């Protein structure tokens with residue numbers, strides 16, 4: 065079981081949004097946490113299309129997320145929102161699965177036109193699952209270096225925002241850990 069789950073909603077083999085989220089995951093690992101990826105591409109399409117709540121892969125993913133301390137959710141913008149297939153996965157996970165978990169939303173898009181998709185689309189979905197959204201980071205394709213996984217963010221301000229948001233995620237996990245110790 066991992067402390068942090070990176071949930072990737074991209075169907076793309078060489079995904080920009082996953083690259084950015086994996087980079088954030090590396091920063092989190094440098095602080096002593098464990099991180100793992102669950103991608104929508106890990107599932108059989110029929111499990112998602114037919115909403116197979118009882119599919120072993122879906123059940124295991126649900127338990128893995130329930131046991132995590134925090135999430136990073138990454139999605140490309142598709143038609144001004146998160147991907148339909150990310151929603152198809154979240155639809156078959158248990159109600160309130162993000163309860164008490166800080167969630168860092170990351171979205172990538174072809175242009176800045178849909179940067180508010182984090183606020184009007186992804187954050188309400190995270191709230192519905194009872195997660196605690198951080199501000200999040202929107203990254204334009206032109207600022208992602210697909211062939212540089214160790215430093216994939218080409219633009220200084222965006223890289224700084226991603227690092228700052230990742231630090232906020234780490235702080236939130238530590239706060240929750242302290243609260244659990246006190247209880």
Ligand SMILES: Cc1cc2nc3c(=O)[nH]c(=O)nc-3n(C[C@H](O)[C@H](O)[C@H](O)COP(=O)(O)O)c2cc1C
Pocket residue numbers: 074075076078079080081082139140141142143144145172173174175176177178205
């Ligand atoms: C079907 C489809 C729809 C898209 N719709 C949008 C859109 O509405 N707005 C936008 O900025 N980019 C849009 N894009 C571009 C992707 O969001 C962008 O390239 C993203 O970084 C891809 O992420 P990925 O590599 O993780 O899949 C779309 C791409 C595809 C394939």
